Amino acid sequence: MAANVTLSPLGQFLRSPSQWSVDSSPITALVAGLAVVLTSAFFLRLSKSDKVYDLGGIPVLTAWNFFKKRFDFFQAHFKKSNGKMFRFRHRVVAVAGEQGRKAFLNDQSLDMTQGYKILFGGVPRLEDINIQTRTGEPDSRAFVNRLLSLLRKERVADVLPVLLDDVHNRMLDWGTMGRINPFKEVYDLVFQMTVRMATCRELAEDKQAIEELRRHYFNIEQSTTPVAVLLPWFPGQARKTREKATLGLYLLIRKFVTMRRKAKVPSSDPIDVFMENGDSDEVIISTVMGIMFAGVVNTGVTACWALLKLATNPKWKERAIEEYTALVTKHSNTLSTEPLHKRLASIPLNAWEDELPSVDLVIRETLRFTVSGSLLRRNVQKDIVVDGVTIKRGDFMAYPTFEAHMNPDIYSNPESFDPDRYLEGRGEDKKELFAYVAWGAGRHPCAGMKIAKLEIKLVLALVLLGYKYDLVNEAGKYPDILPEPDRNDLVLGMPLGEPCYLKFERVKE
Numbered sequence: 177m178a179a180n181v182t183l184s185p186l187g188q189f190l191r192s193p194s195q196w197s198v199d200s201s202p203i204t205a206l207v208a209g210l211a212v213v214l215t216s217a218f219f220l221r222l223s224k225s226d227k228v229y230d231l232g233g234i235p236v237l238t239a240w241n242f243f244k245k246r247f248d249f250f251q252a253h254f255k256k257s258n259g260k261m262f263r264f265r266h267r268v269v270a271v272a273g274e275q276g277r278k279a280f281l282n283d284q285s286l287d288m289t290q291g292y293k294i295l296f297g298g299v300p301r302l303e304d305i306n307i308q309t310r311t312g313e314p315d316s317r318a319f320v321n322r323l324l325s326l327l328r329k330e331r332v333a334d335v336l337p338v339l340l341d342d343v344h345n346r347m348l349d350w351g352t353m354g355r356i357n358p359f360k361e362v363y364d365l366v367f368q369m370t371v372r373m374a375t376c377r378e379l380a381e382d383k384q385a386i387e388e389l390r391r392h393y394f395n396i397e398q399s400t401t402p403v404a405v406l407l408p409w410f411p412g413q414a415r416k417t418r419e420k421a422t423l424g425l426y427l428l429i430r431k432f433v434t435m436r437r438k439a440k441v442p443s444s445d446p447i448d449v450f451m452e453n454g455d456s457d458e459v460i461i462s463t464v465m466g467i468m469f470a471g472v473v474n475t476g477v478t479a480c481w482a483l484l485k486l487a488t489n490p491k492w493k494e495r496a497i498e499e500y501t502a503l504v505t506k507h508s509n510t511l512s513t514e515p516l517h518k519r520l521a522s523i524p525l526n527a528w529e530d531e532l533p534s535v536d537l538v539i540r541e542t543l544r545f546t547v548s549g550s551l552l553r554r555n556v557q558k559d560i561v562v563d564g565v566t567i568k569r570g571d572f573m574a575y576p577t578f579e580a581h582m583n584p585d586i587y588s589n590p591e592s593f594d595p596d597r598y599l600e601g602r603g604e605d606k607k608e609l610f611a612y613v614a615w616g617a618g619r620h621p622c623a624g625m626k627i628a629k630l631e632i633k634l635v636l637a638l639v640l641l642g643y644k645y646d647l648v649n650e651a652g653k654y655p656d657i658l659p660e661p662d663r664n665d666l667v668l669g670m671p672l673g674e675p676c677y678l679k680f681e682r683v684k685e
């Protein structure tokens with residue numbers, strides 16, 4: 177079945193990688209981490225504190241698939257627990273049901289940053305490469321505020337034409353006819369836009385630097401192995417790759433921060449905005465890294481799968497094309513001979529947000545399939561009871577989003593692509609509280625939702641109006657088995673089974 181996106185927006189500010197104690201120092205954490213691993217085999221007990229189903233077993237081994245094949249892990253164990261909450265590794269509770277979701281997303285005792293810190297481990301920290309950040313490392317709230325300052329409406333409206341130029345220029349490399357691997361080319365479009373939104377013109381226009389940045393980025397994303405997360409102190413290959421790539425990322429971004437510090441004329445680009453706020457180089461660099469790790473993969477996966485889903489659902493493809501055509505006709509000069517991306521640039525930001533209802537439904541439905549990772553929390557305050565299950569201070573909670581998104585009691589025929597299911601009258605996502613969590617909800621809704629949606633819409637507009645395209649397999653034929661995302665693929669959301677491509681022909685300049 178389907179894919180998975182990375183949901184660890186704040187992990188880059190995390191301190192020590194393996195702390196099972198709420199208040200521990202790095203040394204006690206290390207000792208505690210070692211102790212957990214070494215002694216876990218001797219404590220094979222079932223929880224007696226409440227009636228929650230406990231996986232038992234050797235904690236490290238039981239948890240292995242949580243890191244290796246997370247979707248399969250949850251699916252298999254929910255089957256055993258009859259869809260009820262269950263506990264594993266003694267201290268992690270897998271959440272299910274409306275009450276569970278409600279507490280998970282709303283309870284003040286549950287901390288998001290701490291949850292991702294131990295159970296995710298997918299984002300780089302400057303500390304990993306011995307860069308001292310104590311004096312200026314932003315906390316998670318400060319990070320969100322910095323991000324929101326970049327995403328103010330006037331700024332996004334100003335940068336919109338530049339994003340369209342960027343995407344158009346990159347798409348020129350595709351040629352006028354051929355075949356692309358969307359999981360490379362579409363991700364590259366999103367990567368380009370993210371660099372533009374988060375750094376400075378000099379970097380956003382330096383193709384070689386972006387390629388290097390991209391390489392480091394995906395090396396880090398792919399170095400998240402069970403060993404790296406469960407035994408973060410183990411000097412294995414994944415850890416080496418990760419440290420090398422983190423250093424590469426750091427040095428590259430620092431080069432551009434230094435360049436901007438020396439510039440005689442200030443600009444309104446993000447790095448200059450941070451400098452004007454008085455941020456240190458380290459804060460600026462970790463903010464840029466944070467934005468990249470919060471945004472690129474999720475947005476890239478969604479843009480990619482939206483194109484694939486449209487290719488296999490002609491009715492929706494037609495509807496989306498009609499809607500985009502009407503938008504361009506309404507907001508740009510119909511007699512204009514300007515190229516498509518320039519005409520799209522005259523559409524105001526509000527119209528992108530409000531006048532594409534079918535495209536919004538397509539994105540919403542695509543996300544129901546692609547966001548199937550798990551959201552993570554840690555109880556950092558008092559013990560709480562959730563639906564009869566005690567979550568002790570220091571314990572963790574994990575919420576696999578498929579529990580709602582693929583639940584047949586909520587979504588009729590959940591495996592089918594049916595964007596109309598959200599319309600008034602059906603409103604399937606309103607059947608239960610927090611039945612749709614692709615953008616988060618409660619205390620931590622996605623801070624980048626608007627920019628992510630805009631980026632996806634820009635890519636779809638340029639592809640749908642600029643090209644004729646079809647889905648093909650390796651042999652160049654429409655596949656017999658339609659692609660579905662691999663929900664265990666935490667990084668790229670690649671399709672299960674044979675690779676798929678988009679065969680295209682450019683129809684409009």
Ligand code: HEM
Pocket residue numbers: 181183185186288316320323467470471472474475478543547551552613614615616617619620621622623624625627628
């Ligand atoms: C399709 C793309 C995206 C999806 C599906 C997505 C999804 C999510 C989800 C599910 C959460 C909540 C996580 C939780 O509760 O544990 C979240 C939070 C967050 N997202 Fe996104 N996201 C996307 C794009 C972005 C982008 C582009 C950015 C930044 C530019 C971003 C920044 C954030 C931040 C900062 C938070 C944490 C908010 C807080 O702490 O209150 N996201 N996102």
